[in-house]
Amino acid sequence: MVYKFILTFICACCCGTMVYGQQVKTNNPLDIPLGDPYILFDKPSDQYYLYGTGGTENGFVVYSSKDLSSWTKQGVIYSSKQATAWGTKDFWAPEVYAYNGKYYLFYSAHWKDNPTNELENYRIGVAVSDKPTGPFNDMTGNPLFDPGYPIIDANVYFAEDGKRYLYYSRCCYKHPVQSEIAKWAKDKGMYNEIEESWVYGVELAADFSGVIGEPKLLLRPPVKKDDQQAEWESRSVTSGEVNRRWTEGSYLFKHNDLYYMMYSANHFAGENYAVGYATAKDPLGPFTKSAFNPILQKNTDKGGVVSGTGHNSVLITKNGERLCVYHGRTTKTGDQRLVFIDPLTITKDGQLQVKGPTVRSGIGGKSRK
Template structure:
């Protein structure tokens, strides 16, 4: 009888797998992505895309019903093939659903490189009938050529139907004078400091190109008195590298305010962190928040997480709970970037917050 009861209990345990709204999990997830992006598609499932995870010249994907249990969907896009403009360094895919199609924005090296630039990144679009691909490039050229390397394309589909692309100009060959740069020279640390800046530009409705000229949205602080200077300059001030980043933007609108989240510092280092800025207009001007950074390493507070950054935002299926999806590292994962999902929100005063990095048991609502 005891054996029968035990069997019944085991069967119940198998049947009663946590479902959406009842599932619990701990970070990090068993997904080795950098730059993770999660799409909640019209079929009611979540799809995650990111950099790495074993993809060859392209990107893999995972799917989930509950943001907890992720099924590998294999490689969904591959470049560096006949007719492809993209040859190497495939980074930061983001997928958007529009009119029954799925559009993947991604960064890669452009095959047209007559001056043999070490960083020749551009942004392109691939399209598919399904969120699991196969994605095919819309053109044999990048979306546009600003004349400098660009990465981290992020799309805003505004309430009036207009489309805006945000991207990061790479640090490569972009030395910028600032008080931090002068300080680094005086200390004998670095002769120059290169910076990446975030730009925005309107897109054609059919995603065939840009409208007008890109507008500078965000950049690292110029003066040391700037309240953002300390946390955005840590990669320089710790002697890590001679670059300051403003990259990995993610924009969303809440009410009449546009919130742009962004990452600063070296993506491969412990100081990678997330801040945000707000504006009343999609192309700015944006003002950085006084409570930045909203997501950063926690090892100084007894935690195990470093290198938190390049986030996206997704929602519970009822639309009530926001989640911040980002990559980080732990003492156990070493240099491998892995995915974290933490609750986030905007309080009654309009302040954005992220409840992370969290490595304790938590629940998906």
């Protein structure tokens, strides 16, 4: 009996992810051409719903699954053609939350109210539906709020005390920042200035109609070159790829008494896109970045086939397993961003670890990290 149990356990671990005795086979990368993926587990329908950037012009689509392996496209859930739409293009990073019998879609788009013709006039909107498959309609016909600068990548946290918090990224656009990395790049004759994106947090109104108080800066790229985060967060600059450093795609969750904020750095369209995390005792910080960053990055420099790993979300399955959902590319599938799902674990000392990137046989040989 003991031998049989051990053999069954080993076989299951080799083929997929064990979830309290059940196997979740994620089959990376999923044959789903989306970026910025987010998965909702919907209790009423006992199904998973996958949302992301792409799949339709100026809107969003959704896929459904019972097992996180086999997915069915359910069609378009949101379109800018609706009468209350405020966005015109670049519909990005959707996240859907079930609350009080309704489903709320938070997303980024280019705002039509653009008197100065800004190239990046992004804001965050909220749409609502009776079903996770939509259709979703904008609540007000306007962005959630206007901080006076372009913002993307909304993430919402529902706190235990009933408060709600919105996290977002200020775009790099027209946001040059002085730093030792910026000086290094200028001295090298690479770039005259380095633009940066920063992550902010703010309390969200209970009815999602707006924000409460002023946004608070939570995360930004390092100022000093000797900061241990500077090397990996500056790769898009130091490689000569682009004159920008990103801190975006944030996702907040709580474990024990600690708040974990996962985030992505480097160019979303480049090979160096990677994920790190920071921790805090309060939903609005201050946050301290982990000494173990990055915890998810390309493996092409180590004989693997995956690059551009980033903009993750976290899924707690119906069986209680914590999974990291993110997009990436492979040398076989090309530049198209595809969805990956890998286990996310927390060690006894509180360290986050993503067991990936992994790929199925036929993409890059046997599954490897």
